[in-house]
Amino acid sequence: MTELDPEGLVFRDDPSKRSSFFAGQADVGRLLGMITALTGEIAMLRARLDTHERLAAEGGFDRTKVEAYRPDATALAERMADDQAMIGRVFKPLSDELDRLLEDPVVQKTLLETDR
Amino acid sequence: MSATPHAMMPEATHDEAARFAHVVGLKNFLMRQLEPKWRSLVDEKLTPQLAAEGRDAKGEYRSLERSLARLGAYRTWQQLTVSAQEEMWRSVGECVDRQLPELERRASDPTAGGSVRTDPQFRPPRYLSTVDIHLMPGGYADDRGEGDVRQGAVFDKAAALYHMGRNGGELNDVRGHTLVQHYFDRFPGMTPERILDMGCTVGHSTTAIAGYFPQAEVHGIDVGGALLRYARARSASLGASIHYSQQNAEQTDFADGSFDLVVSSAVLHETSFKALPRIMREAHRLLRPGGVMMHLEVPLRFDTASAWNRVRGLFEALHNNEPFWIGAQQADIAQTVRDAGFADVASGYQPAVRVADRAAEPRFTSTPGPVHVVWYLLSGVKR
Ligand SMILES: C[S@@+](CC[C@H](N)C(=O)[O-])C[C@H]1O[C@@H](n2cnc3c(N)ncnc32)[C@H](O)[C@@H]1O
Numbered sequence: 001m002t003e004l005d006p007e008g009l010v011f012r013d014d015p016s017k018r019s020s021f022f023a024g025q026a027d028v029g030r031l032l033g034m035i036t037a038l039t040g041e042i043a044m045l046r047a048r049l050d051t052h053e054r055l056a057a058e059g060g061f062d063r064t065k066v067e068a069y070r071p072d073a074t075a076l077a078e079r080m081a082d083d084q085a086m087i088g089r090v091f092k093p094l095s096d097e098l099d100r101l102l103e104d105p106v107v108q109k110t111l112l113e114t115d116r
Numbered sequence: 117m118s119a120t121p122h123a124m125m126p127e128a129t130h131d132e133a134a135r136f137a138h139v140v141g142l143k144n145f146l147m148r149q150l151e152p153k154w155r156s157l158v159d160e161k162l163t164p165q166l167a168a169e170g171r172d173a174k175g176e177y178r179s180l181e182r183s184l185a186r187l188g189a190y191r192t193w194q195q196l197t198v199s200a201q202e203e204m205w206r207s208v209g210e211c212v213d214r215q216l217p218e219l220e221r222r223a224s225d226p227t228a229g230g231s232v233r234t235d236p237q238f239r240p241p242r243y244l245s246t247v248d249i250h251l252m253p254g255g256y257a258d259d260r261g262e263g264d265v266r267q268g269a270v271f272d273k274a275a276a277l278y279h280m281g282r283n284g285g286e287l288n289d290v291r292g293h294t295l296v297q298h299y300f301d302r303f304p305g306m307t308p309e310r311i312l313d314m315g316c317t318v319g320h321s322t323t324a325i326a327g328y329f330p331q332a333e334v335h336g337i338d339v340g341g342a343l344l345r346y347a348r349a350r351s352a353s354l355g356a357s358i359h360y361s362q363q364n365a366e367q368t369d370f371a372d373g374s375f376d377l378v379v380s381s382a383v384l385h386e387t388s389f390k391a392l393p394r395i396m397r398e399a400h401r402l403l404r405p406g407g408v409m410m411h412l413e414v415p416l417r418f419d420t421a422s423a424w425n426r427v428r429g430l431f432e433a434l435h436n437n438e439p440f441w442i443g444a445q446q447a448d449i450a451q452t453v454r455d456a457g458f459a460d461v462a463s464g465y466q467p468a469v470r471v472a473d474r475a476a477e478p479r480f481t482s483t484p485g486p487v488h489v490v491w492y493l494l495s496g497v498k499r
Contacts, residue, residue: 002178002430007243008389008443010433015247019198019435021191029195036199040138040207047134067130076137083141088149091196097189098153107187108161112169114179 039090043083047071050079121286123222123353124265124346126273132211139204140277146197151428154193158184158424177426184427198435201251204274209253212269223265223349229357232348234259234341238362243388244339247437250278256317259341268318268346275320282488283320290468291381291491292324295412298466298493299377301478303408308332308377312402314365314395315383319347319358321412325379326356328472335370337363366394373404381412385444392447396456403498409458410495411449415465415484418445450494458496465490 004010012019022028051069055061071079088095101107120127128136158180163173173180184190212219239245240257248255252274258267276286284290299306309332313322316336326334336358338344344360351358363369365380378399384392399409421429426442433441450463464482467490480493 002181002434004443004446006389007391008447009243009246009439010430010442011246011439012434019194021185021194021198032192032195033199033202036142036196036203037206039142040135040203043138043141044131044134047137048131051130069130070133079134080137080141083138084145087142087145091145091150094189094192094196095150095153098150098157098193101187101189102153102157102161108157108165111162111180111183111186112165114176114183116176116179 035090039087042086042090046082046086047079050075050082122350124219124269124272124350125286126208126212126215126219126269128211128273129214132207135207136211136277139200139207140280142200142203144280146193146200150193154184154190154428155422155424158427159422163423173423174421174426177423177430180423181427181430194431194435197431198251201436204277205251205253205270208270208274208277212266212273216266216269219265219269219346220263222353223345224263225349225352228349228352229355230348230352231359232341232344233359233361234344235362238339238364240339241364241366241388241391243386243391243440247439249386249437251437255340256338256343257340261341263345264342265346265349267340267342268344268350271343272318272320272346272350275318279488284470287324288320289324290470290488291412292321293470293472294466294468294491295321295379295381295410295493296325296328296472297469297476298410298412298480298495299408300472300474300476301466301480302462302495304474306408308375308408310375311335311377311379312337312370312375314378314380314399315386316344316347316360318343319351319360321379321381322347322358323351323354323356326351326358333359335359335361335375337361337365337368339364366391366398368398368402370402372401373407375402376404376407377410378402378407379410379412382414384411384413384449385440386438387444388440389443389447392449393452393455396452396458400456400458400498405498407498408495409453409498410493412466413444413449413492413494414487415490415492416445416487417484418442421445453494453496457498459499461494461496463492463494466493 051066166173275288311332311334313336316322316338319336322336341362348360429442432438453461464480465484467479
């Protein structure tokens with residue numbers, strides 16, 4: 001339950017278990033976890049590619065130079081913006097669904113029917 | 117990325133740094149792009165519709181949360197928020213493990229200032245041991261034995277990411293500076309000689325505070341040996357000699373009247389209704405007459421929280437493992453301070469500062485503000 005206990009604490013029904021949001025379909029949760037990790041790997045690859053391109057522009061480079069490369073503030077800001085756009089594209093179906101819910105009076109009406 | 121801010125900070129490879137930047141980006145997206153949509157659905161669409169039926173969305177936040185959880189999109193958002201947090205710990209853990217022997221070697225320097233005292237018999241209280249707070253695997257108390265600094269290194273590296281640059285970058289010490297500014301604002305003529313920081317974690321705030329009072333003997337207590345060994349080495353490398361010990365803030369082994377300043381920073385919201393008065397009474401016991409106690413906390417109150425903020429708070433409590441998140445916002449902490457016997461009790465909001473200044477115009481105010489812009493400050497004097 002979600003009531004505070006006498007010490008003011010609240011825990012999941014079984015605090016020893018991880019949060020599970022898809023009852024009976026734990027694989028959906030795991031799949032989302034994997035997608036999350038995958039976006040991290042895409043981001044890392046994009047950053048590496050960006051490093052290659054920037055070093056290429058300066059002349060030759062090798063693995064050591066790539067490993068040692070750290071973006072300056074401008075390059076980092078460009079990368080972060082690029083990453084936000086990538087995240088936005090990957091998670092667009094969710095974001096679109098939220099926009100739709102905001103304009104869907106029928107679903108909103110069902111949400112008012114709580115189990116209070 | 118810039119050079120490491122101190123000798124103990126784990127170094128990130130090219131790819132690790134890229135993964136870290138992405139985790140920050142992902143958290144940013146979830147918080148700044150998606151969460152506002154849930155906020156407007158709940159606060160701008162559902163709340164008025166409930167009001168039209170004579171119902172109070174704020175009061176019904178628990179059943180509203182169950183209602184939202186019927187939506188696949190809501191469950192997906194919840195899962196992604198948890199996954200991003202897990203990804204942060206996973207990527208930081210991997211970076212730390214790669215260089216752990218080297219970090220342990222640096223932390224074992226016998227000539228470093230300060231000290232660490234651990235206690236093999238120590239058991240953390242229920243509010244810290246039931247779940248891993250913030251989903252940090254192993255929790256604050258995780259300790260693999262003599263010489264281990266892993267959890268400290270993980271916490272330090274992750275904290276800079278977790279706060280997304282809003283708490284003083286890699287030093288994460290804005291809260292420490294803000295506590296000192298509060299001290300200067302309220303007690304301009306005083307200089308403490310013995311200071312205790314309760315719930316110091318890796319000494320982010322402790323080290324900042326120590327910097328203003330170079331003559332003072334400074335102590336920090338927390339529940340995890342690995343945190344404290346790391347904290348000692350971290351502060352030594354920043355030039356501060358601090359004495360860390362593994363103790364419960366509810367009951368320490370320091371003698372009565374040991375300190376003239378006792379503080380905590382972002383600790384109380386991770387305790388419990390039962391612990392709060394015990395911590396206040398312990399601080400009172402530890403202070404000499406005339407000594408000052410100050411606590412810094414998140415500036416959030418439950419009574420003024422919108423329906424969405426309450427739903428979000430419940431999520432934080434249940435799924436980011438912050439069991440006292442809601443309780444702390446409902447507690448009358450100032451009353452526990454008065455009940456413990458403190459005089460001149462003041463509570464309000466202290467604007468966050470990167471450097472404290474004794475000569476600055478006092479800015480402690482009763483006007484609330486957003487987290488990281490202001491902090492809730494509560495202070496009192498032992499008569
Ligand atoms: C969010 S961290 C505080 C960070 C640090 N004070 C700062 O300002 O950056 C909360 C810390 O309080 C500690 N803590 C909570 N209750 C405690 C208790 N009863 N005794 C000792 N430490 C406690 C936790 O172990 C954790 O390290």
